[in-house]
Amino acid sequence: MKTAIGRVLAAGGLLAVTALLPWLTRTDPALTVLHARYGDAPTTPRQLAEVRDQLGLGEGPFTFLGQWLRGLAHGDLGASWVTGADVGADVSAAFGVSVSLMAYAMVVAVVVAVALCLPPLRRGATRPPNGVGAGILAALPEFLLASVLATLFAVRLGWFPAQGWQSPASAVLPALALGIPAGAVLGRLGQDALPAAFAEPWVRTWRANGMPRARIARHAARRALPAVLPQAGLTVVGLTGAAAAVEAVYAIPGLGGTAVAAALDLDLPLLQGCLIVLLALGVTAAVVVGLVRRRLLGPALKAGALPGLAPQRGGGPARRYAAGALAVALLAVIVWGLTRDPLQVDLAARLAPPSGAHPFGTDALGRDVLARLGHGALRTLAVAAAVCAACFVAGVALGLARWTAGLTEVANALPAILAGLLVTGLFGAGMTGAAVAVAAVGWAPLAAHTAALAETERASGHVEAALVHGAGPWHILRHHVLTGVLPPVARHAALRLAPTTLALASLSFLGLGTQPPAPEWGRLLMENLPYAERAPWSVLAPAAALACVGAMVALASAPQGRGERRGRPRRRRTRRTTGPATANRP
Template structure:
């Protein structure tokens, strides 16, 4: 009942916010329509009054909202302020293109995720002992690669130089290959990292040793291990689906793909709010539908254990971090810190027209960009605007995600709405409310970035509440606070924290994308994303100007995963150690005895 009420309240709130978007922005709707239709016409009072009468804006927000909601019931999304044509055909056409591209991109992502986690899956299925996650650093580097950079590289190499695929347009299956690769590689790396991080916990459970001892084939053990770890990860799969549908605005723009994300961006830039309203509403509806399908799939995988509160908690083995891991983390962190500090000592705005696109030298260790500005200086100063802001947003979203995940019964509807809203679309809305700027970009990313962490927390929390050791603690008289801090949170916090660290590069990319679209800090302020977008046209003449910020983003991703892999010693007790309580489990990983702590 609480979940249904939360969903209903979130749906009503979203409909009101989207319907009142013309009045929530800082621009006068009539002025925006006049500018969109007649760019050279002066906004005189008589002209604005005529526009208001023509569009019905003079009736006030309440009547316009009611008319808009009535149109939605009839399937009418309104009329474009720019073209004067119905909005529905363009939006539905963009949705069809985006869904097709999403399907191909999702296939690429799933294949890459399977490849990244295959070694861990095979090692655990053979029952050779404690299993380590093996794809962390590689997956983090791939996940940190900007989609628009991959799109530009793929277009330059496979379309322009080799001529294997069309460089632009949307006409036939061959035009979907390069955009799908550019979108699918980072998404697959994220999914593969999360799956690879969860598998060692499944293979550390007693049922694996029992099945290995009885000669159960490794393929069957691997299948059960996948079924064991997939339920908490399925919400992340849903987030990836929505992101591939509406969040790939830069990729769609680079390849001239008429998808829904590009439709929303063009409408926002042209102040065509009816088209933006319809695009946002369709994306939200898609996100809610995907969330519902994910919920059904999750309940199907868990089976009766979901209703019997008998879901055993996954506990990742606490393998000690070797000197190589500590050394790699220290070296990479020191290298990135030194690069940033040296860059901060230089002027990022100094222009030397005689040294445009100069190669690396003693005067310019990382070369110069298209305007003759020092790349190292802009890289160092951009770290404060990109990396540090991403870390700060990551900390805020981690706290918000933990709180919302622990209160999943009341926040599920809001989480589904946030899941359905890509950062770029959120940025367009927030920029209209708060105006463009660094703070607006940070708020726009934070508004949606907490949802994956909340979903992860909710899934783990559900498992931890059904753990057998909680039943023992309750029998010994433990109170709610003790259960939460000593038994539940020690099992929830580590994987969610690693997830939050893994998402820091994604947050940096989201901030960079908003800056590229003009919704972040104003130029010429240095940002890593802006550096990429400014210098991509010159990638063949001056590859260093693109490689430097791309390498910084990849290093940030690798450093986040290495830091998440380190485990400091802690005292025994509570719920933190790997359980070896001998709980009898069936071959598919489900316990035969229930531990029903509600």
């Protein structure tokens, strides 16, 4: 009941804020609509007044919202402010395309996640893998991957269509671009959950009784799946609403691109229609995931029969040494770039290949890529790390509160660009506003992960035993729930460092974040993306830096615990004596 109330309140708040979008951004919607209709043609005050009367903007945002809600109650989403077309028809067409693309992308994501989880599943390992492969794949920019796939398989080889949405073949490349990074995140979470499942007592009992390894692996996968399912549910909505960049590369008329275009044009009826569909999809995915989780876990959630999923033993110092080596190499490149001028423009050296004068080549304005990479490192990594830390704190705090499930679903359905437009109206364009906007929606996956792990921990046997012995709620939270929740959620937050960097870059590219010519890794990617085929070095350096960060984070965040499970008695060291026992001495 609390979850349903939270969903209604959060959805109502989002729609109300959307209705306030023109007033929050301090822009004239009539002027924006005229520019969207007629381009940069000159406008007159009379035209602006006519458009305001036509759109009903003179009566205020809440009057507009009330009229829209009355139409929604009758199944009428209104007409687009820009094209005048029926919003319901436009949203239905875009939704059909996005759902098809989401289904294909989820197939790719599941295949990638299973491939990453298959080695530890076959070994029955109680030690988590290093996660380097998952970290690198998760750090791949979706729009860059989409461009590379289109150039290689569509333009040069001609195997798939380069643009449009005509047949299932048109979905192959965009599904790969969307599904590979999403599958890497799901696979890393699965890699984190499987070792804890294999270390549970029932596995040792089954092995001692000669149970086949395949059967044990199948049940261990089922035991680890509930921790990953909430993230999979959020991924469904994320692939549908946040795929605007990939849809733009392949000219796909999907829901994400439609919502972003409506937000930029201040086409409020179309934007609210897209949000309604995304919210409905998010709630549906959450309900389905909840039913499947309870089907998998059964009555153990209420009976207190689940063992705690505490982190298992990690790898040795080799992982830390590898992470340190990557950090030293990346730091050397950054320091090398800091010695060069990132703003010097040399049009005679536009898109020059790597050479002694420019070791990493130049960009479209002849600026040194190495210099811009080095000078943009602090701004990129520091801001992204701060956003990830804020998302981690907010995600854990809101995930532990059981009434925030509806808020999590709504925040996940909100595209980051729309959040950027709202925040920009309050804080103005700049890195601060972009960071707040990304953090405003970036905590949702971490909150869902926290809620899933916390539910399992609260239903575990050691919590039941602590309650029997009179432990209070704060003691249970601090000593039992958080010890099982914080390590995997922290690794999940670290895994999102590269996607956070790209989200900040997307807002900067739209003029809502860091303003040019300030260097930033994500902005380097997006600015040089049109020249990737002609000058691949212009995007290779920032992409390699992001992949290096992903691998370094995966190695550094691997669990390094002692391998002790909660509830297992520790060995006590006994004091050696050389003489006879002294227990009977006076």
